[in-house]
Structure formats: structure tokens, C-alpha cells
Amino acid sequence: MGGLLATVSLPDLATFLVAAVILVGGALGVVLGRNPVHAALSLVATLLAVAVLFVEEDAQFLAAVQIIVYTGAIVVLFLFVIMLLGVDRRERALVEQFRGQRLVALGLGALVLAEVLLLGTGHWTTGAHATTGALSRPLSNVAELGRAIFTTYLLPFEITSALLVVAVVAAVVLARRFDAPAQDERPPEGDPGDRPGDESEVAGR
């Protein structure tokens, strides 16, 4: 590590270290936070740290998109659902449903960490990789990314639009379909004798 520190410029090192601390701390906050609102705010810190690391790695467009889409839309959606459901009362987190669940989870986590670190630090020979475009051309990052998306990856990009349409339709369907039968079924469940009256009331509308 001493050799690494000697070759790295100080601003780069400081940025990386601060972002890494915020990243890991925010991730721990998501997992350990009792209150879901606190978990969501820790998630915001984590996503911002990832955006900083994206800038550090010359992915400026993705850093901007990360902030706009993730912290601007996704986490706000999370918070919106938390507020809507009112689930910010404390989870009975201290009670284990299955005995030894935490221990097994931590053991599996350590295993995953060891495996991924082993995979990440090793050198693998997989042959020449398919090149989409070089990063360090005279073009900017946005131009390079746009060229790759609209030439090489045009078909996946178009399919993405179909995915977004499907997601919107699914959200609308999920929000509506459970509502209509619930209104019809609730009165018969509570008091079966009221059913004819209920129907006439519906017809009267």
C-alpha cells in the first residue's frame, strides 16, 4: 500500500477515501437503521458517494444520472411509499424468526466477501475483450457514451423503452386492480345479509 500511496496524487486519494467512508457508512446505516426513513436517508448518502466515485473514474454522465435518477426519483419514491404506508414504526428487529438466522447470514456474507475479493484481485485470462469504443478519445464522456448507445446498443436501447412502458402499465394495474374487488367484497364478508341491499345500492348509482 505504501507504493500505491506514493504514486497517487493527494486530491484523488482524499476523494477516494472520503467517498469510501461515506459509502460503507451509508451502507451500514441502511442495514442497521431501525427506522426505514433513516435507512432511506443513509441510502441517499451511499448513492451520492457512488456518484462521487463515478466522477473520480471519469464517468461524468453516469454520475449526473445517478444523482438525478437514484437520489432524485427512486429514493423519493421510497420515502413516498414509507410515508404513504406509515410503516415507520419500529420493526420487531430484535426477535429472530428462525434460530441462528443472523449467524448464518453473517457467515454467508463473509463467504461472499471472500469470494468476490478473490475474484476481484485475481488476474484472469479470458481472451481479447470486445471493444465498443475507447474511453480516452478526444470526444467527451457524454459524446462517447451517446455514440455507443445509439450505434452498437441501439436495439437494447429501444427495448428499454418497451420495458419502461410495461413498468408504467404494471404500476397502474397494481394500483387499481386490488382496489375495485376489495370494495365489492368487504360488505359481504362483514355481514352476508346485507348483500341484496348492497347490490341495489350499486345499481342505484
Added chain:
Amino acid sequence: MTIDGSWYLALAAVVFTIGAVGVLVRRNVLVMFMCIELMLNAANLTFVTFSRQLNDIGGQVAVFFVLVVAAAEVVVGLGIIVAIYRRRVGATADDPHELRG
């Protein structure tokens, strides 16, 4: 000179592990969902790091698509969670018997 890529990979591995343990340990469905977002972000960091190491824009394109899919996933997943909570107040991931017909 910038930081070596393997440090980014190690950092992403740590965050991925924290997210995975969170999915296994937590019981609130919303927090489990946030942990899945953590894992997605760790994978994104790995993509960008390899994109820089191999000098190839393809990794960043992959992150772009992951972002789109994550947005769609969150919309549908939160819709499902809202639908579950509407039927049964206070559902956690510990209620598999709810799935019986």
C-alpha cells in the same frame, strides 16, 4: 495518477456483501428492497471500474441499462409492496403462510 482499480473493486465487494447480508437479516420489505439497491450500486461501481481499466465504454453503457432497469424494478416492486400492505397491514417478509391459497 489515479487510484488503482482493484481498490474500487474491493470497495464494491464490501458494499455488495453489506447489501446481501441486509437482505438476509432484515425483515422489513422496504429495507430489504433498499439493500437490493445497494447491491445494484456495488455492481455498477464494478462495471465502471472495469470500463476504466479496459479503456472501453461498454461498461458504462451497461451501467446505463442497469439504471433504467432499476428504475422500472423499483416502480413495480413498490407497487407490489403497496398492494400487499393494502390487503394486510404490517406485512413483513416473515409471513410466507400468506402465500397459501
